[in-house]
Amino acid sequence: MTDTSVTLLKGTVDLLILAALGEGGAKHGYGIAEWIETSTAGDLLLEEGTLYPALHRLQRKGFLTSEWGASENNRRARYYRLTRQGVEARTKAMKEWDRYSRAVSAALKPGAAR
Amino acid sequence: MTPRIGGPDLEGEEEARDEVEFHIESRARRLMSEGWSEAGAWQEARRRFGDPDRVRAAVEREMKRRRWTMRIRGWLDGFGTDLRVGLRQWRRDPGTLLVAGLTLALGIGATTAIFSLVYGILLRPLPFPQPDRLVALWVDVTERGGPEREWWGYPNIHDVRQEVGAFHEVGIYTGWLPVLTGRGTPTQLSGSVVTAGTLAEVLGGEPVLGRLFLPEEDVAGGPNVVVVSHRLWQDVLGAHPDAVGETLVLNGTTFEVIGVLPAGFEAPIQAGSEIFGLAQVDAAAVADVRGNFSWRAIGRLAPQVTLEAAQAELTALATRLEGVYPEHNSGMTFTVAELRGDMVAQARTALVLVLAAVVLVLLLACVNVSNLLLARNATREGAFAVRAALGSGRGRVVRLLVVEAGILAGVGGLVGLGLGVLGTRGLVALAPNGTPRLESIAVDVRVMGAAALTTILVAVVTGLLPAFRAGRGDLRRALTSGGRGGPGSGGLHLRGGLVVVQVSLAVALLCTAGLLTRSLAQLRSVDLGFEPRGVLTFFLGLPGEAYRDRNTRADFLRTLEDRLRALPGVEGVGGVTALPLAGFDSDVDFRLEGAPEPEPGRQPTAWVRRVTPTYMETLGLRLLSGRGIQARDVPGSPPVVVINETLAQRYFPDMNPIGSRLNLGSGEDPLWFEIVGVVENIRNFDVRDDWRSAFYIANGQYPGGALFFALRVSEGLVPTSLTPAIRATLAEMDPNLAATAVTPMEEQVRAALGPDRFLAWLLGGFAALALTLAVVGLYGVVSYAVGQRMREVAVRMALGADAGSIHGRVLTRSLVPVGAGLLAGFGLAWAAGRFASSLLYQVASTDPMSYGGTAVLLVLTALVAAGIPAFRASRADPMTLLRDE
Numbered sequence: 001m002t003d004t005s006v007t008l009l010k011g012t013v014d015l016l017i018l019a020a021l022g023e024g025g026a027k028h029g030y031g032i033a034e035w036i037e038t039s040t041a042g043d044l045l046l047e048e049g050t051l052y053p054a055l056h057r058l059q060r061k062g063f064l065t066s067e068w069g070a071s072e073n074n075r076r077a078r079y080y081r082l083t084r085q086g087v088e089a090r091t092k093a094m095k096e097w098d099r100y101s102r103a104v105s106a107a108l109k110p111g112a113a114r
Numbered sequence: 115m116t117p118r119i120g121g122p123d124l125e126g127e128e129e130a131r132d133e134v135e136f137h138i139e140s141r142a143r144r145l146m147s148e149g150w151s152e153a154g155a156w157q158e159a160r161r162r163f164g165d166p167d168r169v170r171a172a173v174e175r176e177m178k179r180r181r182w183t184m185r186i187r188g189w190l191d192g193f194g195t196d197l198r199v200g201l202r203q204w205r206r207d208p209g210t211l212l213v214a215g216l217t218l219a220l221g222i223g224a225t226t227a228i229f230s231l232v233y234g235i236l237l238r239p240l241p242f243p244q245p246d247r248l249v250a251l252w253v254d255v256t257e258r259g260g261p262e263r264e265w266w267g268y269p270n271i272h273d274v275r276q277e278v279g280a281f282h283e284v285g286i287y288t289g290w291l292p293v294l295t296g297r298g299t300p301t302q303l304s305g306s307v308v309t310a311g312t313l314a315e316v317l318g319g320e321p322v323l324g325r326l327f328l329p330e331e332d333v334a335g336g337p338n339v340v341v342v343s344h345r346l347w348q349d350v351l352g353a354h355p356d357a358v359g360e361t362l363v364l365n366g367t368t369f370e371v372i373g374v375l376p377a378g379f380e381a382p383i384q385a386g387s388e389i390f391g392l393a394q395v396d397a398a399a400v401a402d403v404r405g406n407f408s409w410r411a412i413g414r415l416a417p418q419v420t421l422e423a424a425q426a427e428l429t430a431l432a433t434r435l436e437g438v439y440p441e442h443n444s445g446m447t448f449t450v451a452e453l454r455g456d457m458v459a460q461a462r463t464a465l466v467l468v469l470a471a472v473v474l475v476l477l478l479a480c481v482n483v484s485n486l487l488l489a490r491n492a493t494r495e496g497a498f499a500v501r502a503a504l505g506s507g508r509g510r511v512v513r514l515l516v517v518e519a520g521i522l523a524g525v526g527g528l529v530g531l532g533l534g535v536l537g538t539r540g541l542v543a544l545a546p547n548g549t550p551r552l553e554s555i556a557v558d559v560r561v562m563g564a565a566a567l568t569t570i571l572v573a574v575v576t577g578l579l580p581a582f583r584a585g586r587g588d589l590r591r592a593l594t595s596g597g598r599g600g601p602g603s604g605g606l607h608l609r610g611g612l613v614v615v616q617v618s619l620a621v622a623l624l625c626t627a628g629l630l631t632r633s634l635a636q637l638r639s640v641d642l643g644f645e646p647r648g649v650l651t652f653f654l655g656l657p658g659e660a661y662r663d664r665n666t667r668a669d670f671l672r673t674l675e676d677r678l679r680a681l682p683g684v685e686g687v688g689g690v691t692a693l694p695l696a697g698f699d700s701d702v703d704f705r706l707e708g709a710p711e712p713e714p715g716r717q718p719t720a721w722v723r724r725v726t727p728t729y730m731e732t733l734g735l736r737l738l739s740g741r742g743i744q745a746r747d748v749p750g751s752p753p754v755v756v757i758n759e760t761l762a763q764r765y766f767p768d769m770n771p772i773g774s775r776l777n778l779g780s781g782e783d784p785l786w787f788e789i790v791g792v793v794e795n796i797r798n799f800d801v802r803d804d805w806r807s808a809f810y811i812a813n814g815q816y817p818g819g820a821l822f823f824a825l826r827v828s829e830g831l832v833p834t835s836l837t838p839a840i841r842a843t844l845a846e847m848d849p850n851l852a853a854t855a856v857t858p859m860e861e862q863v864r865a866a867l868g869p870d871r872f873l874a875w876l877l878g879g880f881a882a883l884a885l886t887l888a889v890v891g892l893y894g895v896v897s898y899a900v901g902q903r904m905r906e907v908a909v910r911m912a913l914g915a916d917a918g919s920i921h922g923r924v925l926t927r928s929l930v931p932v933g934a935g936l937l938a939g940f941g942l943a944w945a946a947g948r949f950a951s952s953l954l955y956q957v958a959s960t961d962p963m964s965y966g967g968t969a970v971l972l973v974l975t976a977l978v979a980a981g982i983p984a985f986r987a988s989r990a991d992p993m994t995l996l997r998d999e
Contacts, residue, residue, distance in 0.1 A: 029133060030140040048137065048162050049169035052130075056176035060183050068129075073143075077136050078129070 013046075013054045015097055018063065018090040021082045026069075028077040029055060055080060063089045130173055138163055192510065196517040203518060210490055211522065214483045218526025218572055220883065221479030223533025226557070226565040228472040230538045231545075232465050233564075234555030235458050241378055241554070243318045244414075248382065248453035249421065251284065251411040251428070258445035260719075265407040267442070268400045270435065274411070274448065277431055280424035284413040285312025287383055290391055292364035293655045293852055297350060300852030302655065303364070305389035306380075313341065313375070313390065316414045317382065323347075324358035324373035327392055334396035338369045344377040346388040364389075365657030366850075378553045382412060382453055404435075404442035412453060424450050457550045464873050467950050471623055471880045476568070478619045478887045480575045485612045485891050487519060487580040489898055512581040519577025527569030534565060546868025579608075609895045613888075613931040614938065617976075620881070620888035621939020621968055626946045627881035628964030630874040633954045637867055643796030644694065645734035648685075648826055649859035650833035651693055652840060654851065655820040668749075668817035674847060675726060675823070681839050683828045688729030689813060689821040693859070694798045695866040696822070704809075706765055707775040707786060720761055720807035721798060722778070724816060730756075730793060732826050733859075738762075740772045740791030747812035754812060755787035759795045761807040776809075787811060801866050802955050824859065833858040873953065885971070888935075889979045896928045897983035907987050917988035924987055928980035929973075936969060943968075 020035040021027060027035065033048045058064045063086035071077040082090060138159045145155035163169070204211045239245045251274065253264040266286065275284045287308040294301050310332035313319065322344065331337055340362060342351065351357040351371070360371050369391070380387035415424055428448040436443045458465075491498075498511050535557045542555050654674075661667050671689060678687045702722050727745045730737070738759065747754050755776060762771050775786040798808060813821065825840070827833050837856050844853050864871075900907075907920055947959030957964070 028136070030137040033137070033141070034144070046162075047164035048141070049134075049164035049166065050172075052133070052169055053172035053176045056173055056180055060176065060180040071136070071140070075136055075139075076132065078133050 013050055014058060015093050016044075016046075017051065017054055017058060017080075018082070018086065018093055021064070021080060022087070022090045026079040026081040028071060028079050030077075032080070058086070061089075062086075127174075130170070130177075134163070134166060134169070192513065193517065196514045197521070199514060200518040200521050204521060207490070210486060211525065214486050214522055215525040215529065217479045217482055217486075217887065218523060218576070219529035219533055221476040222527050222530025222565060222568055222572065223537055224472050224880070224883070225476045225568055226531060226534025226561060227537030227541055228468055229564050230534070230557050230561040231541050231555055232469050233561060235461055235549070235551045236465055238551075238554050240382060240454055241319075241376075242382075245454065246452070247282075247415045248316070249281075249413050249415060249424070249450050250453050250456040251413055252449045252451070253407065254447045254449045255445060257447070263449075266409040266411055267404040267406040268395060268397070268409055269404045270443070270446075270448075271409055271411050272397055273435060274428065274431060278424070278427045280416055280419045280427045281413040282416045283311040283315035284411055285309050285316040286393065286409040286411045287312055288393075288409050289384070290389070291655065292389070292391075293657050293854070294350070294362060294364055295366070295657075295850045295852075296363040300850055302653065302852055302854035303346070303388045304384070304386060305391065306384050306387050307391045307393045308383070309393045309395075312383070312412070313379075316412055317379065318414065319376060319379050321373040322376050323355065324371070326373055327390075332392045332394055334394050334399075336392060336394050338367055339372045339392065340364070340369045341373040341375060341390045342371055343375050343380050343388045343390075347374040362389075364391075365655070366659055382457060383410075404439055413450070421450060421452065461550060461869075463950065463952055464869065467626070467946070467953070468873065468876050470946070471626065471877055474619045474623055475880045475884050475887075476572070477575075478616055478884050480572055481612050481616050481619075482887045482891045483519075483522065483576045484579050485609055485616075485894060487515070487522075487576060488609055488612075489894060491515065491580050515581035516573070516577040519581070520573040523569050523573035523576065526572065527565060530569070531562065531565050534561075544872065546872045547865050549869070609898070610931045613892050613895050614935040616888040616891045617932055617935020617972065618938035618942060620884040621936055621972060622942035622946055623877065623881040623884040624968040624971065625939070625943030625964050626950060627874070627877040628967055629947055629950065629954055629957055629959065629961055630870070630877050632961055632964055633957045634867065634870050634874045636956045637801050637870055640797065640801055642694070642801070642863065643735065643794050646859035646863045648829070648831070648833060649733065650825045650827060650836055650840075650856070651822055651859050651862065652853040652856040653820070653822050654844070654853055656851070657819070660848075661819060664817055665749075667819055668814065670847070671726070671813070671817060671821060674844070675728070677843050677847070678823070678825060678840065679728075681836065681843065683831050683836060683839075684825050685828055686728055686732040686826040687823060688732035689726040689823050690729050690733075691724045691813070691818060691821065693822045693824065693862065694733075694796050695801065695862050702778055705777045707777065709765075718765065718807065720757075720809055723808070723810050724813040724818060725810045726813050726821075729824065730810070732824050735796060736794040738792045738794055739770070740789070742791055742793070743810060743812045743814075745814070748814045751815070753785060753787045753815055754790045756791040756793055756810045757789055758793055758808040761809060762792045764807060801863070822855075833860075870953075870955075885975060888972075889975045892928070892932065892976055893979040893982070895931075896924070896980040897986075899927070900924055900983040900987045904987065921981075921984050921988040924984035925977065925980055928984070929976065932973065932976040932980075936972060939968075940965060 016036050017032055020032045020039075023035070029051050030048075032051055033046065036044060036046055055064065055066075059066065059080075063083060064080050065083050066078050066080045068076060069079045138156075141159035141162060142152075142155040145158055146152060150158060160166075240248060242248065251266070251271070252262070253266055253270065254262050255264050256262050265288075268286075271284070271286050275281075275286075278284075285308060287306045290305045290307045292303055292305065294303050308327070310327040310329045314326040321341070324341075326341060327339070331339060342357075342362075347353060347357055350362075351360060351374075354360075357371055357374060361368050362371060363369075375390075380390075383390075415421070428450055432443070432446060432448040436446065501511060538555065538557050538561075542552055545552055656667050656670060661670065675687050675689060678684060703719050706718070725743055727743050727747070729735075730742045735742075740756070742756055743754065757771060757776075765771070766774065771789045771792060774789050776789065777786050793810070795808075798806070825833070825836060827836055834856070840853055840856070844851055910920060911917075943965070944960065947954075947961075951959045
């Protein structure tokens, strides 16, 4: 945790979960947290507990499915994976995010308004 | 593997806790591997996780939402499946779908049609602003032996209008039947004259064209202006947008059209009124006719005034006027009633009865279909039991069957709505004359909503019973009954019970229809006191300046009568001021010579008719003593009167009335009429009961400007065949005159019985439908039971039982539910009869003929329905049956 960490925008957790599960298949909750940490080099400040309501929400929407399995160190852990709907939702959400973030960055660039 | 929503991944709190623990532990290990101390790593792991309580609460919230979503999705999924399965089932069995669907369609259609009738007449608000503020005002003279709802004498209603503050406005009106000339064939219009505020202030409607009456026009000698109905505007004025300002010649006087009313506007005043003129009453001239009853009154309550408050004011005024004018107003009170209820009061009992009848028919249709579904499901019971045993819950089977019934009801509802629309049109077309508010009957959103609601109810009623029965499927029994999926005796008992219900509903309807039919027959065979057969009647008014002179009128009418009598095919002609059963009432006070001064408000009254000498003979009135009105009773000869039986018995109980004299009015009139004859009573106003005092005076002595004529045609001629000859004769004498209301007298009598006939036919139709449904239900159950017992039958026959005893056994068993249904039905019929007793004429509500006839009819049809399968059983070859087993 550094001073440069940013607090996550609401709704971004869902997107990050979809992204995490899109790369490398099924993960448990902690695995997702770790993926986020690694892939952002610790720049995002994630309150890890908020992953769990989000995981339930995404299951309700039919984007995720889960099953119990053995973890790397042989503990019982719940693994989440994307459903076909989830894969579609991920692609769509990532595209939207892309457009959104590009637009915002463009707007924030010094001298953007000509 | 396709993802399953609502699969095993939705678990309880314990799993959720495990998951969290695993997370924190994993994080702590990771931190320790990065060099954190054990205690520090655990603390940091917990910090990063956040508040576990908050997380848990959030998870729980999410889980709850998920459970709901899953439940709904699961239900919808299952529903979709059931719908597909249900549709497939029905496709496989189109025969049942057709029969059951049609049965329901008939029930729903009949219910829709009757509901639209009842809604339109009893419930739909009047088409005016704040219709619940509209009231009718009446004079109640029951205290002096008169009717509860009498019309008004002008001075009394004038006082009400002046002094009672409870009303925003009171409008008064009375009938007006002007003859319209100058636009093709002269025609008689049906209309009313009203006070200026009646249309605008009381009803509050807006004219389609032009304007309504102004108060300053409503004075004696005011302008000749009329407002016309929508229909007259279309028929006579060609629906022309410039109709306002056109003129109409009415009774020889020219009137200007100032406005056109919207359709249906006239209904509260007089259904079918075509034209409205102004009352233009000269109050001073009619100041002493409080005792007359010639005006009707409607009003609009002032804002915030209740009906009770208005009634209190009216009662107070009536009491005060009674004190001031005891000679006119004693025994008289004033009443006020809500207008809509008032318009339909007469029709209410009949309508409620018809509605109840149609609901019974609908119920019967549902029971029938329920029964059909039970039989159909019986063959699937094995399959249901297997499904239940394999873990598909009982609820699923119930839902499937309700969905199947729903599909059926949906089909029935759609067809039924179509039938309902047709039925509504039919009912409106066939409704008797004078049925109130016919114009407000239509199949609209509300009626359709009622039909949809009925359909849903039908689906539930027809589907649930068989569904619960099937849901109770017992695997062992279903599988051990030979794999043919036959039901146990329970199914048959249930179906037998349904037959009891069906029979009882049909019996109730049959009895009620029987009562009404018997009542109609009694009314038809009433001795009217005259012979309507072979008589043609018409009305002739002599309007305008040309006929102002009394002698001209008398001459014209006498000549006309003679010329009509000379027409080939005419046996006799007579004229009268009001034909019997034509709905005209004209009570007058009279005083007998030498009788003591009557108590105030108790003057004798009687109906008076002016007749031509040949009227009584033409119509077939029977003279009891003395003579009738004769040709010698002319102006200048001593005035004579012929009284009816009631008047003779009431006022001359012990003496011969002939030679006595009576006086019209209060006895101050110098004109005394000598009683020269007594005639038998006739039904003047109502076929049911009409023994009121009446007398006849000579039209020749007091010729008026209008007469009804009655022509008796030769035996074998159709009365209406004389219509062209009558019109031609009249046109030769004066082309500006019109013979109107040309009707055979029999038609008049028929019309008077219209409501009774309509009701008897409706109930009879429903009863026939009910009987058919009940018999079909009975047939189904008996033939099914016989089919189930064929083995027993075969064994018995193999052991030597003869066909007759088999037949007898089956029949006896079948008649048990019929007997039970008959008894229960009699109970229902008794209640219905009591409710309908006010509609019955000389038939007790427990009429043995109706009950007996119902029983005989029912048992006979039941014997046929049960007899066919019983006969089939007794004819079966035992060897074939046993081999088939």
